[in-house]
Each structure stands twice: as structure tokens, then as C-alpha cells.
Amino acid sequence: MRNRCPGPSYQEIVDRDAVAPPAILRETSAEPLGDEDLPIDVYLSPEQHRREVDGLWRRVWQIAGRVEDVANPGDSFVYDVADDSLVVLRTQSGALRAYHNACLHRGTRLREAPGRLDRIRCPFHGFTWSLDGELADVPCRWDFPQIEDARFRLPEAKVATWGGFVFVNLDPACGPLEAHLESLPRHFERWPLDERWVAARVERRVACNWKVAVEAFIETYHIVGVHPANLPFFGDANSQYDVWPGQRHVNRMLNASGVPSPHVRHELSEQRVLDVAARFGMARPGTKLAPGGTARAALVEASRARLEHGLGFDTRAFSDAEVQDVIQYSLFPNVVLFGGLGSPLFYRARPDGHDPESCLFEVMLLLPVAPGAEKPAPFPKRWLEPHEKWSDVPELSFFGPVLDEDQAIMPRVQRGLRAARKPGITLALYQESRIRHFRRTLETYVPRPPAAAPR
Ligand code: FES
Numbered sequence: 001m002r003n004r005c006p007g008p009s010y011q012e013i014v015d016r017d018a019v020a021p022p023a024i025l026r027e028t029s030a031e032p033l034g035d036e037d038l039p040i041d042v043y044l045s046p047e048q049h050r051r052e053v054d055g056l057w058r059r060v061w062q063i064a065g066r067v068e069d070v071a072n073p074g075d076s077f078v079y080d081v082a083d084d085s086l087v088v089l090r091t092q093s094g095a096l097r098a099y100h101n102a103c104l105h106r107g108t109r110l111r112e113a114p115g116r117l118d119r120i121r122c123p124f125h126g127f128t129w130s131l132d133g134e135l136a137d138v139p140c141r142w143d144f145p146q147i148e149d150a151r152f153r154l155p156e157a158k159v160a161t162w163g164g165f166v167f168v169n170l171d172p173a174c175g176p177l178e179a180h181l182e183s184l185p186r187h188f189e190r191w192p193l194d195e196r197w198v199a200a201r202v203e204r205r206v207a208c209n210w211k212v213a214v215e216a217f218i219e220t221y222h223i224v225g226v227h228p229a230n231l232p233f234f235g236d237a238n239s240q241y242d243v244w245p246g247q248r249h250v251n252r253m254l255n256a257s258g259v260p261s262p263h264v265r266h267e268l269s270e271q272r273v274l275d276v277a278a279r280f281g282m283a284r285p286g287t288k289l290a291p292g293g294t295a296r297a298a299l300v301e302a303s304r305a306r307l308e309h310g311l312g313f314d315t316r317a318f319s320d321a322e323v324q325d326v327i328q329y330s331l332f333p334n335v336v337l338f339g340g341l342g343s344p345l346f347y348r349a350r351p352d353g354h355d356p357e358s359c360l361f362e363v364m365l366l367l368p369v370a371p372g373a374e375k376p377a378p379f380p381k382r383w384l385e386p387h388e389k390w391s392d393v394p395e396l397s398f399f400g401p402v403l404d405e406d407q408a409i410m411p412r413v414q415r416g417l418r419a420a421r422k423p424g425i426t427l428a429l430y431q432e433s434r435i436r437h438f439r440r441t442l443e444t445y446v447p448r449p450p451a452a453a454p455r
């Protein structure tokens, strides 16, 4: 399926760039995905949530955190997903482990927060395990003659890493992470995310189902409604969406930056496009174009200078598209990763306990570092209270106000879905093809019950 939007396609835009994009950005897909409505009850029903816990969250590889969170022996953090919880830690010998966060005595949650550990001690009665998961101490051991140490090891989930992320899988019989990642490692060869530093990291609760949050970020069809101020310098309706045959977990979109949206009906001068983008911090205010110059070329130059002077990162090996554009991949089930350097973000949405109408939404800014330079210390994760805004976090720079606009719409979608009488959502065939792909894959993990009646 092709983008039939009038105006230049994404590929035609990058064809005019001074430094042409790498082959990876030329890999397009034309697979049509259907036109049927998608059921609404998956965002609302507690039964669907239970099915997702059993069929998805307890079976799928998922990102628990960053490798930086467990950089040193004894470092640990807690990863919660729905009702499940893991203590992820690095042992003294350097191995990564993920233990189910429940005491084998009477079930108490062993850990609540990140911290440096030399053992895991339950706060209730003091049962203690080594970082390798072996039972180390039971107060009044004489009173537990029935406990065999070998059977009192802390149960573990699988752990693996890619791209500087710690992945976990709660299914002891799961396949390897490599199989789950499909083409993602090949696509990210030019943009190694394990070499980035975490320059901002913020999480908050959002009053919507986790799928509403994921789906809000994998199309740019909403720019015209939610971010209209970006239209003068953002190619939204002419974005490229890639859903490749045989790829269940990975899809992509490419959005050109520095060109006006096809929604902009009146002629905008190149200078005007640049001026509006400069107001968003994408170029120095007052930058004047040379005769015949384009806003996109000037913004690419400004981005290269920002990376060079701000971070000491030489962008000469990268195309204009990689420096400027939104190159956004989703990794099933709940993560959005950005390739290139133009929008170096990371999003994750996960269920919040057992409430299908609430999720935890995390954003990271993952900046490149100069080769050989030491990574700055990672930004300590900041939790936003309901009254706080993404734009209250200066480290998120010009992404903060955009996230505030997205933040405002997500609970409104959830509230609207509750009031809906139409049993399904109707998707754009092309621009919302990633949502259809995502939901199709979800159904392979969590099949719809055959008797599900429309609400
Ligand atoms: S519940 Fe953990 S030691 Fe008792």
C-alpha cells in the first residue's frame, strides 16, 4: 500500500538532500493490511486485561530498564508489569538476574525501589537470599526443618540485553530475544543505542489503556489535530509507513522535518518555514537563508552544529535524513525506538497494576556521545505527578511541549471509548497501518474469545 497524499513523498523529499540516506531508509513495504474496524472493548475490559497478562505479559520479551540501571555488581531495580514484579540485578560476578519479587516465606514484596544490594533480605521476617538467588539465612532456622535450601532458590525470569536495554521474559520456555527482535538489530546497526547516554528519563501515570498510549505515537495522522503548530515544518501526511512481510514485532515510520505539511494550503516561503522551526528551538532565531537555500537544508545544518558543538558528535558519516528526521520503529508489544539522531527518544507504555484504564508511560532522551568519550552519568529517573508537565523537565528540551499536547489527548481517548456506542475504531488504511499491524500481532498472543459480543 502506498501513500497517495498529494505533494512530494518522503522518498522524493530525501532524494533532494545534500547527503542521501542509507539503504536502510529505502526499505519500504507495500503490504496492505485490511480495512475492518478494530474492536473497542480491548481498551476497557478487565477480562481482556487478564487475557493480556496471561497471553502477552507473561510470555513476551519486554524492556525492563537500561543496562546503566545495573551497571555495577549489586545494582538493582524493580520492574513491575500488571501484577507481576521482578527484582533485576547484577551479581558480584557480573551476571544479570531477574527474580520474582515475592518472598518465599509469606509472599512479601522483596524490593520496592532501586538500590545497591549485597543480598536480598525480606523486610517482614528477614528471610535472606544471595544475589545469586541462593537461600542465605532464615531467622530461627530451627523452626523450618521442612525447608530444603536447594528448593528455596528465588525463582527467576529470563534476562537478555540489546541496544543498552535490559529485556526480561517471564516465560521459562520462551524463545531467544534475538528471534523476538526480528530485523531491529540490522536496522539499528548505524544507530547503536547501547552507546547513547540517558540524558533525560521521565515516567508518569496516564489515565488510558496502555494500547491507547502506544497507538497515540505510531502515526503522524494526529499532527493536524494535536500539534497544529508543527505543520509549517513537519511532513506529516506524506510520511512513509513500513510494515514488512514476515515481521510481527517491528514496524516503522519516516517523517520528514523541515518541509511544510501537505495540510498547509497556502504557499509558505522557505524563510517562513525556517522561522517557525526556529521558534521551536530547531535553529537559531534570526537565521537567514541564502538565495535558493531551503529551510530543510538550514535545519540539517543547525542540527549537525548542535550535535557537534553541544555533544562533540561528528555527524559527517550520517545522511541529512538521519540527522533531521523522525525515524521511528515500534518494537512489540509496548516500545517505540527512534533511529537516527533527529529525534533521539524512547517511549514505553505498560499496564498499571490491574487497571485496564491506566498505564505507566516512560520517555527517555538518548543522546549520542563522541566516539571514545566517556558517557555522562545517566539522568536519574524522574516521576511526574499528575499536576506536573513534561515541559517542566528542561532536559526534554523541545520535545516537552509536544509531549504535553499528546498527554492531553490520551485520557480523552480513553474517556471517549467508554462512552462509545460504535463497537469498533475505524483506521486510515495507510497512515494508521502500524496500529493495525500492532493489533494483529497482539491477537496472535491474545486471541479474541470466539463469543465476544459487541458492546
Ligand atoms: S514474608 Fe518474607 S520473611 Fe516472612
Ligand SMILES: [Fe+2]
Pocket: 216, 217, 222, 226, 227, 402, 406
Ligand atoms: Fe503526538
